[in-house]
Amino acid sequence: MVKEHWEKEPCESRAGGSLDNETLYFKKIDNYRYEKAPYINGFAKFEEGNGKRVLEVGLGSCSDFIKWARNGANLWGIDLTQASINMAKKRLNLEKLHATVKIGDVEVLDFEDNFFDIVYSYGVVHHTPDTSRAIRELYRVLKPGGIARVMIYHKGGLSWIYEWILFGLLKGHPWKSRREIVFYNNESFGTKIYTKVEAKELFKEFRKINLFTVVSASDVMDIQLSEKYQKVWLFSNLQRCMSFLKYLRPFISSSFGSYMLIEAEK
Numbered sequence: 239m240v241k242e243h244w245e246k247e248p249c250e251s252r253a254g255g256s257l258d259n260e261t262l263y264f265k266k267i268d269n270y271r272y273e274k275a276p277y278i279n280g281f282a283k284f285e286e287g288n289g290k291r292v293l294e295v296g297l298g299s300c301s302d303f304i305k306w307a308r309n310g311a312n313l314w315g316i317d318l319t320q321a322s323i324n325m326a327k328k329r330l331n332l333e334k335l336h337a338t339v340k341i342g343d344v345e346v347l348d349f350e351d352n353f354f355d356i357v358y359s360y361g362v363v364h365h366t367p368d369t370s371r372a373i374r375e376l377y378r379v380l381k382p383g384g385i386a387r388v389m390i391y392h393k394g395g396l397s398w399i400y401e402w403i404l405f406g407l408l409k410g411h412p413w414k415s416r417r418e419i420v421f422y423n424n425e426s427f428g429t430k431i432y433t434k435v436e437a438k439e440l441f442k443e444f445r446k447i448n449l450f451t452v453v454s455a456s457d458v459m460d461i462q463l464s465e466k467y468q469k470v471w472l473f474s475n476l477q478r479c480m481s482f483l484k485y486l487r488p489f490i491s492s493s494f495g496s497y498m499l500i501e502a503e504k
């Protein structure tokens with residue numbers, strides 16, 4: 239079910255508009271991504287990939303992936319979907335860059351132990367059924383001293399409250415928890431959200447872990463809704479009414495952020 243969902247529309251690809259001009263299409267996707275999430279560059283530290291073995295898991299529209307490639311990483315990328323793999327190949331071709339890309343599942347990585355210097359996975363492992371297994375796999379393929387940079391959803395985020403209002407409260411199920419609402423309604427089926435304590439437990443094998451939360455564009459409803467949410471009449475109207483929220487973004491405490499950025503050393 240996860241695969242079917244992302245196969246239909248790779249993450250953020252709707253920002254690209256028409257595919258007539260591929261270079262422009264990808265540029266629009268990238269502009270959208272880094273305008274909405276400017277903190278990604280500081281978190282991923284793409285320049286550190288230069289000359290290192292880097293694996294990205296869960297490529298979406300490949301905006302981050304192409305940055306690893308531009309920065310001279312010795313690069314591998316896997317995704318569950320053919321759609322993302324095709325995009326990665328197209329983008330590499332357009333820029334005459336090289337990387338190895340293939341379909342793969344983060345829960346069973348097809349790489350030997352202690353192979354990579356950096357593994358990067360942004361907004362992916364909370365979608366896979368066995369998230370702890372996925373993180374054990376990321377750990378396994380990292381060299382000792384290697385770094386994992388992973389974004390997972392944070393339970394305390396505002397986005398989940400909006401989802402609870404729409405899919406719980408207004409549908410007459412106020413007793414349903416945010417976890418349950420997100421599991422059944424967010425993006426692909428089975429999506430999970432984590433507290434900081436739970437995230438530390440997931441990464442417990444790692445020697446060092448540094449974790450912080452950020453207020454995302456979805457926390458202030460400043461996103462282009464996917465087809466799935468556009469169909470929910472209430473969601474698009476709520477978004478319209480709350481459009482002022484984006485101006486408050488700099489003032490909202492990061493504890494209300496839905497994204498948890500984790501850097502962990504093996």
Ligand SMILES: C[S@@+](CC[C@H](N)C(=O)[O-])C[C@H]1O[C@@H](n2cnc3c(N)ncnc32)[C@H](O)[C@@H]1O
Pocket residue numbers: 240241244245248249250295296297298299300316317318319322342343344345359360361362365366
């Ligand atoms: C929310 S998108 C994030 C994509 C990209 N990292 C980004 O930030 O835009 C999730 C991506 O992870 C991929 N994915 C989901 N489960 C996966 C799994 N078990 N193994 C590999 N990729 C997976 C999906 O196909 C999709 O491309």
